[in-house]
Amino acid sequence: MRGWCMIQRTIRLAALAALLCVPCALAAPLDNNLTAVRTVRVSLGDGVVIALSEEGIFAESSPQKGEGLYAFTRRLCGDEKWAQQIVATNGGSQVLHAGERYRVPFDLLSNELQVRAMRALFPQDKGQADGWRHQARGVGPLQRESIWQLALWFTGTGENFRAIREYNEFLDDDVPRGAAVVIPSELLRPAFRAVLPVPEKPYHLDYVSDPTGEYAVYRLRPGEALYSSVVVRFTGRVYANDVNAFAAELARLNDIPDVTDIRIGHRIRIPFDDLLPEFLPEGHPKRVEYEASLRASTQFSNQVRAKGLAGITVILDAGHGGQDSGATMAGVWESTHVYDIAMRVKRLLESHTAANVVVTTRDGSEWRIQDSDVLPFSRGHAVLTTPPYPITDPRVGVNLRWYLANSMFRRVQGSHGDPQKVVFLSIHGDSLHPSLRGAMAYLPAADLVGGSFGKSGGVYALRKEVQEAQTVSFSHQQRVESEGLSRELAKQIIAAFSERDLPVHPFKPVRDKIVRNNGTWVPAVLRYNSVPAKILLEVCNLANEQDRRLVQTRAYRQKVAEAVVQGLLAYYGQDTDIPGSQVAKKAK
Numbered sequence: 399m400r401g402w403c404m405i406q407r408t409i410r411l412a413a414l415a416a417l418l419c420v421p422c423a424l425a426a427p428l429d430n431n432l433t434a435v436r437t438v439r440v441s442l443g444d445g446v447v448i449a450l451s452e453e454g455i456f457a458e459s460s461p462q463k464g465e466g467l468y469a470f471t472r473r474l475c476g477d478e479k480w481a482q483q484i485v486a487t488n489g490g491s492q493v494l495h496a497g498e499r500y501r502v503p504f505d506l507l508s509n510e511l512q513v514r515a516m517r518a519l520f521p522q523d524k525g526q527a528d529g530w531r532h533q534a535r536g537v538g539p540l541q542r543e544s545i546w547q548l549a550l551w552f553t554g555t556g557e558n559f560r561a562i563r564e565y566n567e568f569l570d571d572d573v574p575r576g577a578a579v580v581i582p583s584e585l586l587r588p589a590f591r592a593v594l595p596v597p598e599k600p601y602h603l604d605y606v607s608d609p610t611g612e613y614a615v616y617r618l619r620p621g622e623a624l625y626s627s628v629v630v631r632f633t634g635r636v637y638a639n640d641v642n643a644f645a646a647e648l649a650r651l652n653d654i655p656d657v658t659d660i661r662i663g664h665r666i667r668i669p670f671d672d673l674l675p676e677f678l679p680e681g682h683p684k685r686v687e688y689e690a691s692l693r694a695s696t697q698f699s700n701q702v703r704a705k706g707l708a709g710i711t712v713i714l715d716a717g718h719g720g721q722d723s724g725a726t727m728a729g730v731w732e733s734t735h736v737y738d739i740a741m742r743v744k745r746l747l748e749s750h751t752a753a754n755v756v757v758t759t760r761d762g763s764e765w766r767i768q769d770s771d772v773l774p775f776s777r778g779h780a781v782l783t784t785p786p787y788p789i790t791d792p793r794v795g796v797n798l799r800w801y802l803a804n805s806m807f808r809r810v811q812g813s814h815g816d817p818q819k820v821v822f823l824s825i826h827g828d829s830l831h832p833s834l835r836g837a838m839a840y841l842p843a844a845d846l847v848g849g850s851f852g853k854s855g856g857v858y859a860l861r862k863e864v865q866e867a868q869t870v871s872f873s874h875q876q877r878v879e880s881e882g883l884s885r886e887l888a889k890q891i892i893a894a895f896s897e898r899d900l901p902v903h904p905f906k907p908v909r910d911k912i913v914r915n916n917g918t919w920v921p922a923v924l925r926y927n928s929v930p931a932k933i934l935l936e937v938c939n940l941a942n943e944q945d946r947r948l949v950q951t952r953a954y955r956q957k958v959a960e961a962v963v964q965g966l967l968a969y970y971g972q973d974t975d976i977p978g979s980q981v982a983k984k985a986k
């Protein structure tokens with residue numbers, strides 16, 4: 399249907415274009431009285447006139463003194479690569495003549511001129527947080543503005559008409575006379591997107607209540623899917639089963655027959671009980687409580703500044719290993735890949751910083767970095783307790799890690815006494831909903847790490863680290879302080895990922911708990927860990943194909959290691975690049 403309409407439209411335009419009287423020496427100001435005029439012209443100053451007709455929008459200008467084709471193209475298009483298109487638009491002559499006007503199609507105009515042109519033609523248009531607000535005028539050739547035409551102008555492709563129509567909830571393909579149309583930011587040409595005000599928040603929620611309960615309401619934006627943009631973002635669910643189950647529940651609640659085909663702008667209600675606290679209305683008791691705990695922990699920040707990490711102990715922990723391969727996706731083992739990254743972090747720290755590095759596990763009898771993209775399978779990892787524990791039972795492996803970390807922490811504490819000079823970093827790879835990508839860091843939420851805990855019997859009782867201190871518990875103050883320091887560390891490492899253009903989880907890359915199977919908890923390796931600044935870093939999502947491809951390259955694993963080291967340096971007040979790193983920090 400659309401194809402035939404377009405052909406008809408093109409024929410109609412061509413016929414009209416032939417009839418139009420285009421030359422017009424004077425730049426006429428746009429005026430509501432000009433309804434009969436077929437070409438509207440408006441001057442931008444600097445000898446540039448914008449012309450609007452049934453043919454479209456053009457800039458018209460004469461070459462300035464001494465200005466050749468390429469300089470003319472640069473002035474109007476911002477880049478001389480469009481010179482031949484300008485030649486083609488203007489009859490094919492390679493030479494521009496002084497005093498003659500040449501036309502430049504809107505598509506080719508520089509970003510700056512595109513915006514100035516539209517502002518001149520439509521003075522009531524403006525950028526707002528969610529997109530460009532266009533005020534239909536109904537003048538000149540624009541007696542009726544079609545959404546298709548607006549899509550062409552503002553987004554560069556007419557195909558976006560459907561998204562614009564849905565977003566504005568229009569029933570017709572033409573813009574109602576005098577109506578305002580919002581072209582959502584996601585669809586805009588870069589020129590228009592660049593001039594939008596930065597939104598206060600990257601989303602907008604309304605709140606409603608009815609006899610069935612209280613809800614946040616979110617309008618789906620172009621390119622957004624229910625599971626990622628609503629379920630993952632607003633409820634914190636990230637695991638595939640959880641995400642899919644809740645997406646199905648929302649679909650029922652919101653009368654969505656097909657979750658893969660939801661109208662843009664559809665109002666999606668999310669029950670209060672399922673929202674992350676930060677998305678509840680301001681003043682809601684659960685949000686107030688959340689904000690208070692955040693405030694309490696952020697009072698604690700790392701006070702230690704350590705040049706080149708001198709005097710700092712970094713406890714590195716590669717997740718899983720031995721018989722526990724962790725997440726396994728399409729033949730990729732979490733254990734071997736995160737171990738390789740830990741080895742790279744170790745080497746970087748030892749060669750480029752003065753940090754003291756200790757590692758909780760080792761594969762075989764020596765530290766080794768595999769010089770290959772695809773890593774050989776290995777089950778040779780042992781936790782380096784006394785005696786070592788070749789990892790057979792994953793749960794024992796995890797518990798012995800925190801016993802070992804706590805023992806290391808006690809030892810370091812004994813030598814210099816400053817708990818802030820130790821950090822614990824556990825490196826993992828996620829297996830989340832496959833649509834999600836990038837790094838995510840977990841830290842321990844103060845309210846989930848109370849009580850006391852210890853393991854006894856067989857495999858534990860044998861080990862020196864368990865004998866030293868069999869049970870562990872933390873005071874309220876320790877828990878809150880640990881949350882604050884760990885959050886700071888997590889943020890620095892995630893920021894380093896972003897700065898180095900490594901993928902980062904799109905919505906909440908720093909989390910203080912795992913949300914899964916309708917429960918929340920802190921991973922055991924952090925939960926019982928005495929080191930105040932500690933995080934569990936998920937370097938990527940192994941269930942995502944792109945992430946999985948990346949992690950199977952040395953280059954990516956090295957970049958991850960560099961980001962980790964940069965984050966550690968930043969945490970200790972060092973904004974320096976790592977010398978000899980393969981990829982320099984992106985210029986700020």
Ligand SMILES: [Zn+2]
Nearest residue numbers: 717724826827
């Ligand atoms: Zn893991």
